[in-house]
Amino acid sequence: SGEGGALAFFADLKPSASDFRSDVLEGLSRPQKAIPPKYFYDQTGSAIFDRITEAPEYYVTRTELELLDRIGPQLSERAGPGAVILEPGAGSSVKIRKLIDALDRPAGYVGMDISGEHVRAACEAVAVDHEDLTIGAVCHDFTRDIDLDALPVPPGRRLVFFPGSTIGNFELADALELLRTLRSWLRDGDILIIGVDLRKPGPVLEAAYDDAGGATADFNYNLLARINRELEGSLEPEGFEYRAFWNPFRSRVEMYLQARRDMEFSVSGSRFNIRETETIHTENSHKFTVAGFQDLAAKAGFAPAKAWVHEDMPFSIHWLER
């Protein structure tokens, strides 16, 4: 397909575009207004997220990369030769490249993302440097069911790679369901390698999720700007203050946009009111203990075989077997 590396296949499963509108309208109609965090990641939002990963306070990406470097040889030994990597939310090519380079002659890589353009470009870029791998890209919302047997996934031991602690952005019930979905991609003996952020002191977490450089705040304001752009919205980002706080009872950082004054706005022709100090809940980032996460994984039907922990800023990578 022109530039970039040649993909073995590109499958567009057409995640429905109407979801954004209906999810936003539904979320803003609740007593606690909310917008699902998966909509952060338009092109601008993804670029701002890259800025977050470079913020000094946001330890998550840096810590996971270091841990991946450290455990690469162990992952390789456990996986054996010829593994086929499946990546939901194919985002950071840095991480997938590290994994591919660490493993023993992997046979294939299939990236999946809700943005077709993004996943295609990302997988083609990996293909340029890995002509020996069978590489495919799938445009799909990975929280939805998928029939992998209908796709030309190369044969071999499957290894789902889900880094970044993205699992922490789901409500616990949804995280359990997502783990079950990922398990359904696997056959007996296949593996899920998943990055999971661990509990740490509240002030450290609150700084990580409200960096002084303002990247995380911008990430949230962009969500409003995206609604204005794509859904004919009239939200005023300056009318909101970004707030992040650690909720120890639910073991999660909660993120909100708080109205600085009473406002009226419309989205797609629907009118909304928000009162001064009222909030729009934009995201949660759950923080686990190793044992707590292993319990969740076991509930989803995985055997938690091994967990590696980076001790500086506690972060874990789990090896879960089906």
Ligand code: AVI
């Ligand atoms: C993608 N995800 C794991 C990030 C996190 O750490 O929860 C999203 C994020 N939101 C604000 N900062 C980072």
